[in-house]
Amino acid sequence: xxxxxxxxxxxxxxxxxxxxxxxxxxxxxxxxxxxxxxxxxxxxxxxxxxxxxxxxxxxxxxxxxxxxxxxxxxxxxxxxxxxxxxxxxxxxxxxxxxxxxxxxxxxxxxxxxxxxxxxxxxxxxxxxxxxxxxxxxxxxxxxxxxxxxxxxxxxxx
Amino acid sequence: xxxxxxxxxxxxxxxxxxxxxxxxxxxxxxxxxxxxxxxxxxxxxxxxxxxxxxxxxxxxxxxxxxxxxxxxxxxxxxxxxxxxxxxxxxxxxxxxxxxxxxxxxxxxxxxxxxxxxxxxxxxxxxxxxxxxxxxxxxxxxxxxxxxxxxxxxxxx
Numbered sequence: 001x002x003x004x005x006x007x008x009x010x011x012x013x014x015x016x017x018x019x020x021x022x023x024x025x026x027x028x029x030x031x032x033x034x035x036x037x038x039x040x041x042x043x044x045x046x047x048x049x050x051x052x053x054x055x056x057x058x059x060x061x062x063x064x065x066x067x068x069x070x071x072x073x074x075x076x077x078x079x080x081x082x083x084x085x086x087x088x089x090x091x092x093x094x095x096x097x098x099x100x101x102x103x104x105x106x107x108x109x110x111x112x113x114x115x116x117x118x119x120x121x122x123x124x125x126x127x128x129x130x131x132x133x134x135x136x137x138x139x140x141x142x143x144x145x146x147x148x149x150x151x152x153x154x155x156x157x
Numbered sequence: 158x159x160x161x162x163x164x165x166x167x168x169x170x171x172x173x174x175x176x177x178x179x180x181x182x183x184x185x186x187x188x189x190x191x192x193x194x195x196x197x198x199x200x201x202x203x204x205x206x207x208x209x210x211x212x213x214x215x216x217x218x219x220x221x222x223x224x225x226x227x228x229x230x231x232x233x234x235x236x237x238x239x240x241x242x243x244x245x246x247x248x249x250x251x252x253x254x255x256x257x258x259x260x261x262x263x264x265x266x267x268x269x270x271x272x273x274x275x276x277x278x279x280x281x282x283x284x285x286x287x288x289x290x291x292x293x294x295x296x297x298x299x300x301x302x303x304x305x306x307x308x309x310x311x312x313x
């Protein structure tokens with residue numbers, strides 16, 4: 001067992017999307033749309049996903065390589081301002097180890113015809129299992145996937 | 158309409174208590190003890206205090222200060238390591254307006270016969286209704302009230 005420790009760190013990622021704030025917000029809020037971009041590597045296949053998008057509501061994503069470590073994300077929503085802001089608290093587990101507990105703020109601001117989205121994570125990384133650098137790289141990957149989902153929607157509309 | 162804003166900030170408070178980590182931890186874990194130091198106090202009217210101290214459990218408080226508007230605090234327990242660590246996420250409203258969403262880590266470290274409590278808050282303060290300075294001052298008052306609770310237990 002690792003000795004107990006909590007390392008607190010924060011990072012911010014800004015992204016511009018060529019889609020209105022309402023459409024970017026919806027990609028976070030709609031339980032049908034969010035799992036299209038909010039998932040692990042393609043080779044993991046589809047994980048189990050649940051979303052109850054309201055203040056106090058919970059979210060859960062479990063997945064991982066076949067027969068390998070289970071990656072579990074669970075969240076509870078703290079603040080929702082439609083088309084403007086989402087704040088949630090989430091934790092990550094690898095199998096039965098809790099590796100982090102974080103507060104995530106996502107802000108959506110109109111920028112021309114598109115959206116400037118600001119993603120802020122304030123994290124506590126636990127017992128040496130994870131760090132802010134690894135988490136930031138993972139978050140950048142997810143926001144890339146969100147960008148591709150928005151592009152796909154634009155092509156199909 | 159409210160002008161939306163989010164200010165991200167944090168603070169750490171360290172405090173040494175003349176009680177073992179097990180006893181300081183228990184003051185957080187035991188609903189009756191927690192209510193005494195966390196919720197009750199002069200000028201505070203408590204309309205609700207419910208706590209379910211386990212990972213994934215909620216604590217809900219509803220109160221008013223000196224006849225003012227309703228204040229709410231909803232907390233979820235994110236991580237509990239008995240006698241060592243508690244991590245919570247909590248969000249507050251005043252008069253129905255969200256004022257903050259925060260995460261707080263409490264570490265209980267043995268120091269001599271006592272305990273060093275390290276309280277770290279990482280917060281998002283909303284729409285100009287609250288700020289980190291006020292939150293830190295309020296938290297210091299709570300940790301002072303915890304000291305009085307521990308002293309009272311010692312005397313009892």
